[in-house]
């Protein structure tokens with residue numbers, strides 16, 4: 001089976017700061033995996049490189065075996081990579097439904113319809129409602145997005161990404177800023193979405209309960225370099241990872 | 251969904267009332283002056299609504315829509331002046347074609363620079379066009395403008411021309427309203443709120459900005475060309491920055507976030523100008539004071555505040571108001 005995503009010797013520096021240092025790894029289709037590492041390790045930067053937000057200095061990024069390095073975010077999205085952001089990236093003054101619906105319309109190539117009311121696009125609307133149902137946001141569909149609780153805004157961000165029907169979904173700290181109960185709920189929900197939408201899913205997390213609870217593979221970044229990669233058991237037992245990041249209690 | 255339907259019905263009935271009022275003007279009054287004021291409200295209403303597609307909906311504050319308003323007016327004025335009154339309607343069409351081309355080329359340029367630079371650059375281009383028109387006396391009549399622009403055939407009749415304007419204005423506003431609530435309109439609002447996310451929907455931000463810039467300019471030019479027949483004359487002021495500024499003021503007055511806000515704003519602005527301007531030359535001071543009060547006390551504009559009151563009394567709060 002060819003990997004869905006191949007990162008090969010990827011590099012990125014900001015001035016003198018080496019933020020991505022010779023990183024290589026493969027993500028298999030249908031895999032759920034985590035990226036962990038201390039603050040400033042370069043996790044978000046790596047996502048930005050994959051999704052075309054940042055230019056890479058050197059290396060290769062292949063998606064389904066084809067190069068995507070140097071492509072615009074628009075093209076990369078069209079290829080099937082979805083993304084939710086560390087700080088929820090939503091459309092605050094639109095309804096929750098419209099936030100997801102615009103993504104559904106975009107996926108269907110219906111955003112260049114100038115004279116038909118959004119409500120008249122029944123397939124996109126049904127699709128959006130189904131996604132809200134999966135996210136547990138159905139009863140808030142008509143509210144404006146900025147009125148949602150913080151955790152729900154993060155879920156909505158994921159919903160927008162899912163609406164584009166990606167094959168690979170990148171989530172940047174999905175539980176950041178959540179209460180312990182919300183984290184537990186989000187963990188279950190992400191596991192459910194992963195199965196339901198038949199995705200390869202890569203998430204960045206600081207919540208170790210979630211990382212070791214649902215990831216099949218864990219990768220550890222430190223100062224831009226891939227320190228370790230393996231199953232949760234392997235990572236938990238890795239001496240280097242323990243000293244660099246996890247600490248003794250693991 | 252019921253809430254949705256309810257507010258759509260109320261928006262529709264509001265439009266029906268507005269159209270009815272304007273349709274009745276020539277019937278309840280024979281005053282050519284009053285019909286002229288009503289025409290001004292219609293034309294400025296269209297201009298302001300088209301401007302608000304840019305600003306209120308997409309978040310692009312152009313200070314130069316007078317350029318297109320003036321281009322529309324001058325293509326009619328010049329062609330009628332040089333070629334005769336029979337060219338009135340073809341001149342409107344030709345002016346619109348020209349504006350499609352100009353707004354496309356200029357749009358490519360001004361949209362590259364965002365925010366306040368966009369505002370300044372649009373202002374600069376409009377002022378440039380004003381300068382050229384002003385200076386090129388032999389061709390444009392300079393500061394004298396062009397008089398005696400008589401529409402052809404039955405349109406020469408004031409009342410027929412009034413209904414001609416009325417139909418074009420409301421059909422145009424209807425088209426713009428459909429656009430504002432189409433997927434295209436939704437993308438435009440998303441561009442205003444979170445352009446980075448729009449890119450990550452696989453949509454191009456600048457391309458959509460260019461589209462709405464062209465749409466807005468097209469209807470601004472249509473408004474300008476209609477105005478040439480309303481007053482039977484055109485003037486360099488139509489290209490001056492104050493014309494762009496008035497569209498901004500009307501939008502703020504009526505309410506940026508309401509689709510028909512700018513139309514109501516235009517009506518109130520012109521009625522104030524007409525009633526107070528007749529009594530005192532200090533009317534700009536009065537409109538200035540009103541604007542100040544509006545912005546400080548009622549930032550949502552007249553229509554926005556009325557809807558808020560209604561929602562408050564009706565306790566059906568929340569949601570977007572069309």
Ligand SMILES: Nc1ncnc2c1ncn2[C@@H]1O[C@H](COP(=O)(O)OP(=O)(O)OP(=O)(O)O)[C@@H](O)[C@H]1O
Pocket residue numbers: 014017019037038039040041042043044045046086
């Ligand atoms: N655009 C940029 N210009 C300069 N430096 C940057 C830029 N983006 C990130 N950095 C720096 O690169 C380093 C890695 O940042 P990054 O956001 O990738 O970290 P992270 O692993 O996601 O951290 P966190 O867990 O806090 O989110 C940091 O030191 C950051 O200050």
Ligand SMILES: [Mg+2]
Pocket residue numbers: 043044045086172
């Ligand atoms: Mg980060």
